[in-house]
Amino acid sequence: EDQVTQSPEALRLQEGESSSLNCSYTVSGLRGLFWYRQDPGKGPEFLFTLYSAGEEKEKERLKATLTKKESFLHITAPKPEDSATYLCAVQVSGGYNKLIFGAGTRLAVHP
Amino acid sequence: EPEVTQTPSHQVTQMGQEVILRCVPISNHLYFYWYRQILGQKVEFLVSFYNNEISEKSEIFDDQFSVERPDGSNFTLKIRSTKLEDSAMYFCASQQGNYGYTFGSGTRLTVV
Numbered sequence: 001e002d003q004v005t006q007s008p009e010a011l012r013l014q015e016g017e018s019s020s021l022n023c024s025y026t027v028s029g030l031r032g033l034f035w036y037r038q039d040p041g042k043g044p045e046f047l048f049t050l051y052s053a054g055e056e057k058e059k060e061r062l063k064a065t066l067t068k069k070e071s072f073l074h075i076t077a078p079k080p081e082d083s084a085t086y087l088c089a090v091q092v093s094g095g096y097n098k099l100i101f102g103a104g105t106r107l108a109v110h111p
Numbered sequence: 112e113p114e115v116t117q118t119p120s121h122q123v124t125q126m127g128q129e130v131i132l133r134c135v136p137i138s139n140h141l142y143f144y145w146y147r148q149i150l151g152q153k154v155e156f157l158v159s160f161y162n163n164e165i166s167e168k169s170e171i172f173d174d175q176f177s178v179e180r181p182d183g184s185n186f187t188l189k190i191r192s193t194k195l196e197d198s199a200m201y202f203c204a205s206q207q208g209n210y211g212y213t214f215g216s217g218t219r220l221t222v223v
Contacts, residue, residue, distance in 0.1 A: 034211050043115075043202050043214035044154065087154065096167040097142055097206060101154040 002027040002092050006102035013109050016077045021086055021105045024070040029093030033071050035064050036087040038104065044087055047073075078109045113137040117203050117215035124222055127192050132218045134186045134203030140213075142206040143186045145178065147171070147199040148217075154202070160186065193222045 003026045013019055025033065032051050036044035048057045050066040057064050061082065063074040073086055085106045089099040116135040124130050136143050145157040158168045158178055165178065175191045186205075190197055198221050204212040 043216045046211035049211050098156040098159055103153050
């Protein structure tokens with residue numbers, strides 16, 4: 001069965017304290033791995049898509065990387081406005097375009 | 112920036128009643144989806160829709176659920192006889208090609 005596991009469940013950082021979120025996946029065949037940000041009571045907001053091992057993408061303070069078994073979302077010098085839940089999702093081969101989500105990591109950045 | 116619009120933002124309904132959740136996807140997108148998120152749980156896939164028909168559906172999407180694209184802009188999810196366990200946030204999403212989905216802000220459905 002295709003599975004996505006995110007860790008940690010929750011992370012508290014001081015402003016400026018860099019860290020990484022992990023997304024490990026077990027799938028029959030990966031078509032793409034997606035990172036989303038979700039604010040309370042809102043829909044997921046698209047951040048990145050990664051397609052192959054070794055690929056990296058960056059946006060402001062965020063950088064996503066992908067290996068054959070996991071992806072990392074690195075947050076460099078976070079600010080309080082980066083506080084949100086970060087969701088990882090995969091699209092699998094033969095699964096049309098549906099996304100399989102992990103449970104997310106709740107990030108709180110304190111000044 | 113183009114948005115996916117969902118209405119209403121909050122719907123309260125009595126158990127056994129029918130509800131229709133509405134979505135306006137991004138105009139040039141081709142793939143449409145419904146997902147739900149029960150409070151404190153993962154976002155779960157319900158159904159995907161392409162070329163005016165369902166392309167995939169999950170086990171959750173049983174006979175009480177249906178989707179429709181009645182015109183060129185709207186995409187609806189109907190729940191025929193709501194149950195308490197249908198209470199959740201329902202998200203509509205649309206996609207063009209292989210890019211990331213764009214999700215709407217959701218409809219919070221409360222069944223009482």
